[in-house]
Amino acid sequence: MSRLSRPRRLSISALGLAGFIALWEASLRAGLLPGNLVPLPSTIPGVFWAEIADGIWFEVVRSSLSHYAVGVAIGSLLGITVGVGAALVPTFNALHAWLARLLRPIPPLAWIPFAIIWFGVNPTAAAFIISIGVFWINYFTSYSAVRAVDPGYDEVAIAFGQQRFVDRLAKVSLPAAAPGILGGLRAGLGQGWMTVVAAELFGIPGIGQRMMEASGLLATDIVVVYMLTIAGLYALFDALFMVVQRRMLRWQP
Amino acid sequence: MATLSDTPPQDDAPTAVLRAKGVSLGFSGTTILQGVDLDVQPREFVAVVGASGVGKSTLLRALAGLISPRKGKVEIPAGNSPDTRAWSMVFQAPRLFPWRRVRANVELGLEGLSLSKAQRRERALEPLALVGLDEYAERWPHTLSGGQQQRVGIARALAVRPRVLFMDEPFSALDAITRRRLQNELVDLRRRSDAAIVFVTHDIEEAVLLADRVLVLGGGTDDAPAGMRDVIEVALPQEERREQAGFTECVQRIEGLIGTSAADDAP
Numbered sequence: 001m002s003r004l005s006r007p008r009r010l011s012i013s014a015l016g017l018a019g020f021i022a023l024w025e026a027s028l029r030a031g032l033l034p035g036n037l038v039p040l041p042s043t044i045p046g047v048f049w050a051e052i053a054d055g056i057w058f059e060v061v062r063s064s065l066s067h068y069a070v071g072v073a074i075g076s077l078l079g080i081t082v083g084v085g086a087a088l089v090p091t092f093n094a095l096h097a098w099l100a101r102l103l104r105p106i107p108p109l110a111w112i113p114f115a116i117i118w119f120g121v122n123p124t125a126a127a128f129i130i131s132i133g134v135f136w137i138n139y140f141t142s143y144s145a146v147r148a149v150d151p152g153y154d155e156v157a158i159a160f161g162q163q164r165f166v167d168r169l170a171k172v173s174l175p176a177a178a179p180g181i182l183g184g185l186r187a188g189l190g191q192g193w194m195t196v197v198a199a200e201l202f203g204i205p206g207i208g209q210r211m212m213e214a215s216g217l218l219a220t221d222i223v224v225v226y227m228l229t230i231a232g233l234y235a236l237f238d239a240l241f242m243v244v245q246r247r248m249l250r251w252q253p
Numbered sequence: 254m255a256t257l258s259d260t261p262p263q264d265d266a267p268t269a270v271l272r273a274k275g276v277s278l279g280f281s282g283t284t285i286l287q288g289v290d291l292d293v294q295p296r297e298f299v300a301v302v303g304a305s306g307v308g309k310s311t312l313l314r315a316l317a318g319l320i321s322p323r324k325g326k327v328e329i330p331a332g333n334s335p336d337t338r339a340w341s342m343v344f345q346a347p348r349l350f351p352w353r354r355v356r357a358n359v360e361l362g363l364e365g366l367s368l369s370k371a372q373r374r375e376r377a378l379e380p381l382a383l384v385g386l387d388e389y390a391e392r393w394p395h396t397l398s399g400g401q402q403q404r405v406g407i408a409r410a411l412a413v414r415p416r417v418l419f420m421d422e423p424f425s426a427l428d429a430i431t432r433r434r435l436q437n438e439l440v441d442l443r444r445r446s447d448a449a450i451v452f453v454t455h456d457i458e459e460a461v462l463l464a465d466r467v468l469v470l471g472g473g474t475d476d477a478p479a480g481m482r483d484v485i486e487v488a489l490p491q492e493e494r495r496e497q498a499g500f501t502e503c504v505q506r507i508e509g510l511i512g513t514s515a516a517d518d519a520p
Contacts, residue, residue, distance in 0.1 A: 152348050159319060159342045160362035160413070161333075167365070175352040251352045253395040 039221035044228070047221040056210065061229065064196050064206035067123050071130025072192040076185055078131070079138025084181075086139075087146035088165075088173060100139070108133035108195050112202060126199040126206065133195045134188040141187065145180025146173050179252065182245045189241055193234050268330070270295050270416045270449045271316060271340075276325035277478070278311050284323060284478040286312060291468060291484075293417065298443060298450045300460035303470030304511055307479045309453040310345075310421050312470070316451060317342055317419050331416045335367040338413035343420040347402035349394040355405050356381065356390040362413040380408035383442060400431035404438075411446060418448040422455065436462060440491060457511070461487055461503045462494055469510045482510045 004012070025041045027033045039047075051057040086093040086100075108129050115125035153172045162171055174181070200208025207226050214222035271293040278286045286308035293299050303309050315322045317340055318329075329339045341362055349358045359377035368376065381387045384404040386397075394402055403423060410418055424432040436459060443450065454460050460467045464487055473479030485507055489497045 152344070152346070153350065155319065156344065156348045156350070157361070159317065159344075160409070161338055161365050162361070171361070171364075172350070175350070178352065251354075251393050251395070 039224050043221050044224055048225045051225055060207050060210045067126035068192055068196045070127040072134050075131035075134025076138050076188050079135040080142045083139040083142030084146050087143045104136055109198055121203050126204045129199040130192045130195045133191045137188045137191050138184045141184025142181050145177035149176040179249055186241055189237055269293060272328045273316055274326045277323045278308055278315055279323045287478045288480045293449045296449055298464045299466050299468055300464035301453045301468045302457055302460045307470045307473055313419050313421050313453045329417055338362055338415055340417040341410040341413045341415040343406050343410045343423045345422045347406040349402055349405055351394050355392050358405060359409045359412050377412055380411035384408045400427055415448050418450045420452040422453055457504050457507050467507055469507055471511050
């Protein structure tokens with residue numbers, strides 16, 4: 001298969017996206033799609049502007065971001081800590097292995113009833129639900145990353161006087177496992193964003209709640225505005241994270 | 254002459270820097286090597302040779318204290334001082350930490366000693382200059398060739414100014430030209446370092462080329478563990494040793510000792 005040059009690839013991708021939007025617009029205008037169920041793409045920028053002008057967009061985005069930030073921070077921190085601990089301390093690993101196997105398959109959204117009972121319909125409940133999904137991703141990737149570290153590095157550390165557990169943790173396990181741990185963090189950022197909207201569909205203020213309100217009024221254009229907002233914010237976070245990741249892993253070939 | 258250690262000799266009569274008495278080694282119930290006695294004098298170079306699987310690298314790790322011998326005693330009487338370590342090691346693969354720059358790799362053994370950051374830096378640059386890589390101090394390991402990485406491994410081991418430097422087949426993974434060059438550099442380094450060297454190799458010529466004494470391991474069978482076959486003094490001048498009349502004779506003598514080992518036939 002022949003490879004495409006970068007400009008050519010980018011222009012074909014842009015053409016694909018533009019073609020999809022044009023087809024969408026044309027199908028609605030031709031009456032092939034029901035206009036009350038699917039919004040006209042050309043109306044989206046105006047609706048987006050109205051949401052911004054009313055201050056609603058900033059308010060719901062700020063609210064979602066605060067659940068997201070707290071949930072991702074707690075989930076990542078705990079996931080990495082427990083995952084690294086399990087990889088390095090066999091007794092701790094054995095102690096919670098069955099518990100982890102039992103809890104792991106439960107999707108974050110299945111915790112919504114407990115979240116509401118324990119915290120009420122409020123931002124803490126959303127942050128709790130987000131943190132669960134993020135926790136598991138970070139837990140498993142950190143565990144695998146630390147387990148995969150070449151034991152030869154530990155031998156070098158010991159041979160050069162770094163016998164203490166904390167020294168080897170800081171000087172070998174964490175830096176050697178950093179590529180895997182950062183990969184888990186990145187996946188968690190994505191997973192968290194998916195859960196944030198789902199958690200808010202139950203009435204916790206934020207993007208999800210605004211989408212539910214809009215769909216109740218059949219304001220499909222507003223729903224699409226927030227779908228695009230989610231995609232745009234995720235792309236932004238992911239790009240920022242990639243910059244940090246590249247900087248942290250600049251030692252890699 | 255510049256040396257890597259400021260420590261004056263302890264007394265006039267040489268006392269062993271490493272003593273091993275009746276050392277036996279094994280895994281999970283099986284003894285693979287037994288009855289190793291070895292005293293290493295200050296600045297002495299002892300090579301350990303033997304067929305594959307005879308337990309050379311395991312012996313080296315036991316001498317360093319990285320693993321416990323099944324029987325016997327190993328002692329490095331000097332111990333650590335506030336700014337030096339009693340021993341250090343050069344591994345078969347350089348095993349540099351890829352996430353540390355070259356200088357930080359060399360500083361590894363200095364961390365935890367009573368040295369300021371500036372002193373650590375200085376102490377790392379010194380052996381790097383000795384192996385000709387001081388200009389590479391701020392590079393990442395992956396940008397170095399295999400030979401350069403192994404030189405950094407040697408610098409890392411010298412930085413702690415060890416009494417005993419253990420080297421585990423340090424040149425075996427390198428191409429022939431680089432190996433020859435590093436062997437010559439090691440002869441040169443010896444003159445500038447106070448460390449005694451215990452050097453494991455499967456290359457008998459390398460052992461005779463570098464060492465003052467060669468400890469020959471062999472004799473292992475399925476039923477009986479290997480042991481010391483002999484300790485050969487290499488009474489040849491260090492200069493142009495390969496060209497000396499007794500060189501080949503010494504190599505052949507050791508080959509003969511190892512050749513009788515059943516371990517040679519091991520898969």
